Amino acid sequence: MIHTKNLTKKYSRTTALQNINVAFERGESIALIGPNGSGKTTLIKSILGLVIPTEGNIFFNGKSILGEWKYRNEIGYMPQISRFPENMNVHQLLKLMRDVRKDEHHKLDEDLIHAFKIENILNKTMGSLSGGTRQKVSACIAFLFSPQVLILDEPTAGLDPLSNEKLKEKIDKEKQKGKLILITSHVLSDLDDVVSQVVYLQDGKLMFHKTVEELEDFTGEQKLNRIIASMMNTPELINEHL
Amino acid sequence: MSKIIKYIIIDLLRNKIVIGYTIFLLILSASIFNLGADSSKGILSLLNIVLIFVPLVSIIFSTIYLYNSSEFIELMLTQPLKRKTILLSEFAGVSSALLLGVFIGVGIPVIVFDGSNAGWWLIIAALFLTIIFVALAFWASVATRDKSKGIGISILLWFYFALIYDGLVLFILFSFSDYPLEKPMLAMCALNPIDLARIAILLKLDVSALMGYTGAVFQQFFGSSEGVLFVVCALIIWAVLPCWRAFTLFNKKDM
Numbered sequence: 184m185i186h187t188k189n190l191t192k193k194y195s196r197t198t199a200l201q202n203i204n205v206a207f208e209r210g211e212s213i214a215l216i217g218p219n220g221s222g223k224t225t226l227i228k229s230i231l232g233l234v235i236p237t238e239g240n241i242f243f244n245g246k247s248i249l250g251e252w253k254y255r256n257e258i259g260y261m262p263q264i265s266r267f268p269e270n271m272n273v274h275q276l277l278k279l280m281r282d283v284r285k286d287e288h289h290k291l292d293e294d295l296i297h298a299f300k301i302e303n304i305l306n307k308t309m310g311s312l313s314g315g316t317r318q319k320v321s322a323c324i325a326f327l328f329s330p331q332v333l334i335l336d337e338p339t340a341g342l343d344p345l346s347n348e349k350l351k352e353k354i355d356k357e358k359q360k361g362k363l364i365l366i367t368s369h370v371l372s373d374l375d376d377v378v379s380q381v382v383y384l385q386d387g388k389l390m391f392h393k394t395v396e397e398l399e400d401f402t403g404e405q406k407l408n409r410i411i412a413s414m415m416n417t418p419e420l421i422n423e424h425l
Numbered sequence: 426m427s428k429i430i431k432y433i434i435i436d437l438l439r440n441k442i443v444i445g446y447t448i449f450l451l452i453l454s455a456s457i458f459n460l461g462a463d464s465s466k467g468i469l470s471l472l473n474i475v476l477i478f479v480p481l482v483s484i485i486f487s488t489i490y491l492y493n494s495s496e497f498i499e500l501m502l503t504q505p506l507k508r509k510t511i512l513l514s515e516f517a518g519v520s521s522a523l524l525l526g527v528f529i530g531v532g533i534p535v536i537v538f539d540g541s542n543a544g545w546w547l548i549i550a551a552l553f554l555t556i557i558f559v560a561l562a563f564w565a566s567v568a569t570r571d572k573s574k575g576i577g578i579s580i581l582l583w584f585y586f587a588l589i590y591d592g593l594v595l596f597i598l599f600s601f602s603d604y605p606l607e608k609p610m611l612a613m614c615a616l617n618p619i620d621l622a623r624i625a626i627l628l629k630l631d632v633s634a635l636m637g638y639t640g641a642v643f644q645q646f647f648g649s650s651e652g653v654l655f656v657v658c659a660l661i662i663w664a665v666l667p668c669w670r671a672f673t674l675f676n677k678k679d680m
Contacts, residue, residue: 235677
């Protein structure tokens with residue numbers, strides 16, 4: 184559904200992504216893992232068209248996304264840090280998003296709006312909301328248009344445990360529907376039940392892209408954080424053994 | 426696109442600076458025309474204020490507004506919208522709010538109290554300068570990521586066009602005073618939208634008689650219909666060029 188070809192992004196001094204070739208298909212739920220500054224967010228932003236690749240290309244359903252915009256109809260994005268117009272209230276924001284993305288093919292999915300009780304804060308301005316509440320609104324917007332692809336950048340950071348559970352339930356539900364889900368997170372225990380594949384990036388390079396079963400077989404561990412920990416010690420061995 | 430413009434315009438019309446700017450211009454224009462009986466003197470006083478104040482507010486306000494809308498722009502960029510649509514909506518929103526302010530603040534008083542040919546030129550010049558300096562502001566703020574740097578560039582641009590450029594022109598005039606400079610002066614005017622607007626209006630006020638031989642050359646050129654066409658074309662180019670630059674930079678910008 185989404186694949187990248189020799190994707191490279193260079194900033195003036197650093198190389199954020201180096202020759203990335205990955206393919207993500209429908210029904211997969213993928214964890215993007217890697218140390219800080221490994222290029223996870225740059226990869227996500229490139230897929231969204233927020234960052235323009237220096238070299239290489241990204242394809243969405245076989246079509247190049249460079250200069251394109253319609254494909255974003257199929258993407259729901261929850262950024263790492265949600266920034267919203269400060270003087271807009273929640274109601275206006277949701278209305279704006281509906282206006283911008285009105286599309287007959289999509290049914291509005293208001294599960295999260297109800298689960299997070301967003302109805303109670305509709306009149307509050309975005310500037311007055313706490314970081315966690317803002318994340319909730321951000322999650323609601325990502326899921327609102329039932330997109331085929333969900334891109335969640337650190338979705339659980341800043342959420343309370345209860346909301347965290349609700350969000351995970353929702354992610355799981357969407358996964359069952361056969362959607363492509365891309366998640367980055369540092370809290371690996373959060374990803375345990377959700378994730379079917381792992382993409383590991385380091386210094387802008389793709390270290391491996393394997394299914395969780397393959398990794399479990401290889402490391403003999405069951406928990407994702409144990410798996411990653413045992414592989415972080417020997418990442419270069421992974422590709423040789425699998 | 427119209428949906429986004431609607432949100433931007435509603436946001437701007439509630440903006441205290443836009444309201445204050447409109448009221449300030451309105452009070453200023455009305456009081457200048459009420460000071461004396463001769464409305465062409467009023468136009469002259471208003472001219473000097475419009476040529477300095479309107480570009481200043483347009484460029485600084487637009488720069489700050491665009492930086493403050495970065496959240497909105499980022500949010501829109503992740504939606505199925507063209508980059509061009511997003512920036513064009515911002516441009517249309519900001520310039521129409523400021524144009525409305527200038528039209529209410531300067532346009533209406535001039536029409537009511539004066540209504541002469543020069544008055545109409547003053548209004549057209551003020552509207553053009555607004556668009557041109559909004560365009561320059563968009564260029565400056567798209568080109569620089571850092572807010573304070575962007576505002577600094579905007580202030581410098583205004584300073585250059587409002588003050589430094591005239592100094593340079595005077596310097597050239599005195600240095601080459603032995604040569605006929607009337608024709609080069611015409612070209613040099615075209616390189617500064619504020620000068621262009623000033624000359625176009627002054628020549629309608631019949632004060633060119635005080636400007637000597639240069640004034641006569643100017644009168645001959647700007648008084649003709651080709652001259653008018655030249656001024657309008659030059660002003661349009663001044664609006665389009667920075668805009669075009671801002672759009673090409675924005676299309677390649679990493680968020």
